[in-house]
Amino acid sequence: MTIIRRAVIALWLPILLVLLWWFASASSTSLFFPPLADIVSATNALWIWDHTIVDLLPSLRNMLLGLGIATALGVALGLVLGSFPRLLATFDPGIELFRALPAVAILPVAILVLGLGDSMRVFVIVLGAVWPVLINTTAAVRGIDPTTRDVEAAFRLSAASRFLRVRLPAALPQILAGVRVALYISVALIVVSEMQGAGVGIGHFLLASQRNWAITDMWTGMVVLGFVGYGLSILFRFAERALLRAYPPQRLGKD
Amino acid sequence: MTIADHRTTGETVPVASDPAAPLVEVRGVSHSYTTKAGSREVLRNISFSVKPREFVCIVGPSGVGKTTILRDIAGLQAATSGEVRVAGTALAGPSNDIGLVFQDYSRSLMPWMSVTDNVALPLRGRMSRTERDGRVASALLEVGLVGHEESRPWQLSGGMQQRVAIARALAFGAPVLLMDEPFASVDAQTRADLEDLALRVRNDTGQAVILITHDIDEAIYLADRIVVLGGRPASVVEEIEVPFGPERQQLVTKALPEFGRLRARVHRLIEDASRAMTGSMPAVEES
Ligand SMILES: Nc1ncnc2c1ncn2[C@@H]1O[C@H](COP(=O)(O)OP(=O)(O)OP(=O)(O)O)[C@@H](O)[C@H]1O
Ligand SMILES: [Mg+2]
Secondary structure, eight states, X not given: OHHHHHHHHHHHHHHHHHHHHHHHTTTOOOXXXXXXXXXXXXXXXXXXXXXXXXXXXXXXXXXXXXXXXXHHXXXXXXXHHHHOHHHHHHHHHHHXXXXXXXXXXXXXXXXXXXXXSHHHHHHHHHHHHHHHHHHHHHHHHHTSOHHHHHHHHHTTOOHHIIIIIIIHHHHHHHHHHHHHHHHHHHHHHHHHHHTTXXXXXXXXXXXXXXXXXXXXXXXXXXXXHHHHHHHHHHHHHHHHHHHTTXXXXXXXXXX | OXXXXXOOTTSOOOOOSOTTSOSEEEEEEEXXXXXXXXXXXXXXXXXXXXXXXXXXXXXXXXXXXXXXXXXXXXXXXXXXXXXXXXXXXXXXXXXXXXXEEOSOHHHHSOTTSOHHHHHHGGGTTTSOHHHHHHHHHHXXXXXXXXXXXXXXXXXXXXXXXXHHHHHHHHHHTOSEEEEESTTTTSOHHHHHHHHHHHHHHHHHHOOEEEXXXXXXXXXXXXXXXXXXEETTTBEEEXXXXXXXOSOOOHXXXXXXXXXXXXXXXXXXXHHHHXXXXXXXXXXXXXX
16 A cells, blocks of 8 residues: 555656657657657667667676775775864865866866776776765764764774774765765766767767667667666665664664 | 783672772872863862772762763873872773773664674674673673663663663773763663662672762762762862662662761762852863
């Protein structure tokens, strides 16, 4: 009962929009806006499974690699910076400066230095996605309750215990909120970075279709990207729930 | 090597040959806080000592500096002058010889850890897994939390959470237990239970206990000796021996005529101390 109600509440708008799209485009002869029915059949033909294997999987692999490195880097640096206020005071202006620079603006430099391969794409994702994780981790560690710090000190916890058993888990809810933002950034950046000199990848597919006037194909790429983004977000929510299972309920997102 | 290194919970603390020799010595401790408004002396020349197995309560009016002296003893902050010695060694920072129980159990326990993991936390990296498991189990047994090993603190009542915090300090295996108003935020019945737990722990493990409290009845019920702080800056106004022995019972002990006399005496001392404090209120010196 409640599951059906929640599904209705979550899905009525997307379903309505898809229906609107379907009927409004049904008799379309415009080159740019093909009927949704055509897009659906083209999606079946193209993405089950040829382009999924050739384009989508490499994109996902690079994206997850970049996101993984960004998360590891952001958490590690954030734990250190959050733990030492004087270090933070030294690095904070630099962090603010770099963060303000859009990662896309790094793209030309990254291509010059790293060429057009996967390492350039992963690098750009890391550079764009590391900030929300770093900033959230730093803020969370700085905000750890003074009593918790007293516990660390009074019981003379080892450095490993302080960082891995106390500060990391104490910061985890905020870290995950940062990783969620980093996930959206990564999806955007993998698409953009593949529009430059990539032979495969969903970004390459989108741009190549558009350049070849295969507009229906281009639309299928966008549909697939939409589903992938939505799927990743759902997967992330499951992971978040699992990781925060041991935490007091009010620290979980309200839903 | 300290005596803490040789003991496990449940055994009696093996203490240096002379049982009357002080285990904790607070020697001429003064403490000043420096803020934007200047420097303010909170404690002046505090001296007292605690013998092995002794239960000492520190009382005094609100804001007199009880938490300050506790943090100095725990090594969480350095006294401005004077020293604290435990088992003959001057402390420089937190020590393996002192187990701390904080007032605010909801902040001092790690909410994401099970009861077992909370109690085991201070022991990690210090001993074998088998020894750690043994200490945790006997500490949980001592505080009556068997059966709650896998619960999270936030799933437990306030009294049970404070038992977890006490178990953690016990498992740590220090010869001295230090508690800052440990029972201030639980209801009356739970409070009485926890007081009896604190007495039993001392009797079972032979640890010395220093407990800070607002509550005069609590101090008399628990203490072998009461240290009354007063004044601004605070010093030891009086030390009062409580002659009730190690075994006490809430209804019986509190009904003793001597209990009433002690209560009146401590009451008067604290009243005088707070009157003296409000009388000489602005004690801020420019620095
Ligand atoms: N970190 C600090 N910086 C400046 N002043 C402080 C600090 N901590 C405590 N004080 C001041 O020192 C005095 C003693 O504080 P303390 O907390 O030790 O008193 P207390 O006896 O524990 O009080 P309570 O009964 O309310 O717990 C108070 O006037 C307080 O305002
Ligand atoms: Mg206090």
